Amino acid sequence: MTGASLWPRYAEPADLAAIEAVPLAERGLPESTYALLSRAAGWWPDHPATTVLPEAARWREPVRRTFAELLADVHRYANLLWELGIRRGDAVALMAPNCADLIPATLAAQLAGIAAPLNGGLSRDHLGELLRRSGARVLITAGPELAPEIWDTARTLAAELDVVLVLRPTGAAGEPAALPAIKGVRVGYLADLAAGHDATDFDGEPPVASDLAALFHTGGTTGAPKLAAHTHANEVTDAWMIAANSLLDPGSAVFAALPLFHVNALVVTLLAPLFKGQHAVWAGPLGYREPALYGQFWKIVEHHRIAAMSAVPTVYAVLAQCPVDADIASLRFAMVGASPLPAAVRAGFQTHTGVTLVEGYGLTEATCASARSFPDAPRPGSVGQRMPYQRMKVVHPETGEELPGGETGVLAIGGPTVFPGYVVGRAGNAYVLDGLGKLRDGWLDTGDLARLDADGFVRLAGRVKDLIIRGGHNIDPAMIEDALLSHPDVTAAGAVGRPDEHSGEVPVAYVTLVPGATVTEDELRAWAAGRVPERAAAPKEVTVLDALPVTDVGKPYKLALRADANRRAITEALVAFDGATVDAVIEDGTVVATVTLPSEVDESKVAATLARYTVSTRLTCQGKS
Structure with a gap:
């Protein structure tokens, strides 16, 4: 040869x-x-x-x-x-x-x-x-x-x-x-x-x-x-x-x-x-x-x-x-x-x-x-x-x-x-x-x-499973991430869908910043809104983290971000129910919101609230098996 x-x-x-x-x-x-x-x-x-x-x-x-x-x-x-x-x-x-x-x-x-x-x-x-x-x-x-x-x-x-x-x-x-x-x-x-x-x-x-x-x-x-x-x-x-x-x-x-x-x-x-x-x-x-x-x-x-x-x-x-x-x-x-x-x-x-x-x-x-x-x-x-x-x-x-x-x-x-x-x-x-x-x-x-x-x-445009579907409209998370990454203080970005009772999902984003950065989450949200190519893709929230979650080989782990977004959305939805606690766990590649209620809370009303969201949920009451 x-x-x-x-x-x-x-x-x-x-x-x-x-x-x-x-x-x-x-x-x-x-x-x-x-x-x-x-x-x-x-x-x-x-x-x-x-x-x-x-x-x-x-x-x-x-x-x-x-x-x-x-x-x-x-x-x-x-x-x-x-x-x-x-x-x-x-x-x-x-x-x-x-x-x-x-x-x-x-x-x-x-x-x-x-x-x-x-x-x-x-x-x-x-x-x-x-x-x-x-x-x-x-x-x-x-x-x-x-x-x-x-x-x-x-x-x-x-x-x-x-x-x-x-x-x-x-x-x-x-x-x-x-x-x-x-x-x-x-x-x-x-x-x-x-x-x-x-x-x-x-x-x-x-x-x-x-x-x-x-x-x-x-x-x-x-x-x-x-x-x-x-x-x-x-x-x-x-x-x-x-x-x-x-x-x-x-x-x-x-x-x-x-x-x-x-x-x-x-x-x-x-x-x-x-x-x-x-x-x-x-x-x-x-x-x-x-x-x-x-x-x-x-x-x-x-x-x-x-x-x-x-x-x-x-x-x-x-x-x-x-x-x-x-x-x-x-x-x-x-x-x-x-x-x-x-x-x-x-x-x-x-x-x-x-x-x-x-x-x-x-x-x-x-x-x-x-x-x-x-x-x-x-x-x-x-x-x-x-x-x-x-x-x-x-x-x-x-x-x-x-x-x-x-x-x-x-x-x-x-x-x-x-x-x-x-x-x-x-x-x-x-x-x-x-x-x-x-x-x-x-x-x-x-x-x-x-x-x-x-x-x-x-030219990659995200993962199929990471698409954010807002009211039937597909949003590529990469366009949101690119907008945020164009900010000089942003070192990493991840966009995911957050459950929404009206639109099914709305986009939210998570970022990490250069050491010493003073930019606020609201300023980053406005920055992204001014740079995404379509209004529907403007993130509703931007959250600053010390580090974005990754798998054991360093790949982005968006399931963890989706779990956090689900937890936040369901927590807000149940704010009227005193004592309700919300966690989000990942089971077989799916996010499940787990809700625990005090015994005095009306479980049927909570279930009716959760039904407005396209989220897998598990509902338990304290004191019940």
Whole structure:
């Protein structure tokens, strides 16, 4: 495979057509994530592959692996899993913060079986359901030294397991803590149990492109969990599309700090660098959530000559306040995604650092990345151009009919990165997968409202489920958020519908402000009213918060805002009923207003008041069962 075939020029939007003139099948992509790693180890055996920091304060004491050493550890860990009975259709759960051994463990799980990464911060009930759905009988998890809370969770989940393999902190020295016995479960340290296994080859059959590589859980922190399946072809293809970026040279260093239970960490900062022998520098177990990292960040960039990084907007908002106390000329650009990028954050970071923020777009069901921007060819308001070989169209939200270019509808994605479905059961040794309404004739319904131009650039217009419906009129929350984000003191904005007895819903908004801002909520409401393109979209209220709610991977969590809006609306509606208290909870992705009444309040009158609102409610009286 020639370099020209594997690496076409991909530096500007016009390159897309020339790239796609060559069929993807002729690009010579590796068969699997294991084949990708093996090729990297063969081409650059002694080059640094991963450098993992134990924590921000000890960033000068990392654990480094060359590509050959990384492959050797993957062989050892995969052969241990093989000995434990893991085969191609078996899931291996992984639940730990990022550490040096989690990286080869994840790749080993994809080699021997199927990796099923878990966010240890989820509720134990949620984690238990994910384990049951995955069918995993082996769990690789943080030990008591690395993450005591996750270790405690792992012990409570052990009844579902046969084997628990324990990870130590990056660079841990001395004898590890003794692990307690768990009845019926084999427990031991992963590195110790794998030490005697063959490091030169894998004992089983390596995976092929169509085999499942991973099961990623999707959604926020509530509702029924879903496991999205990825094939090896999905992950390798998407990683190649990212690596094809002509702006990053072979051997460049990239900074990684997102958790490995998230697809961005796996595809963007683990798999994509394997294509060009690039060096991934990983933050400590807390990643971007470690406050001390920000005080050391620019020194780390200078020391490792970091060329690119990937983070969510809130990270860049913080970095824009950190003095640049090092030479960061190596940092070519910074990738941003997962949530809309406020103009104030973009301007603040770029002015402060001189580094361009490059937006992207993707979702777990399309493996990871589906659109990318270009630092030297900005398209304001766009999250980027569709990536090579991925197809995109915009369809009517009800009929599914494709809409003409420039019209707003539901974005649909087709092509080699679209997932095969969610896990809904098992049949023999294989998973039963179903699109659950997200797949139609090979096209993925993203649930995102968007416009698509002739060059394949995507302009998002909110989520279908986030539409505010006022008296039958659809209001795009993005127009309200954009109006508020144009205010120099606003750093983030979220607009949602608030229940209204006359209109069904009216728009309200929540914002965060720059430190020291004195603008009032009424002033922001007037600012937005003067800038939204239609009167119906003017927010009835603007509420200032310290931070907008996000999911565990940093995506906006509008359900929490809708819950607050519901609570406020129902509280006002029941103000005449002394002693009535209102809460709003999220159950299976739906907001439910829970109303508790003193025994002397007429329950039927309260029920009649609530009936005027299109809100799910639960009514209880004190003293009644």
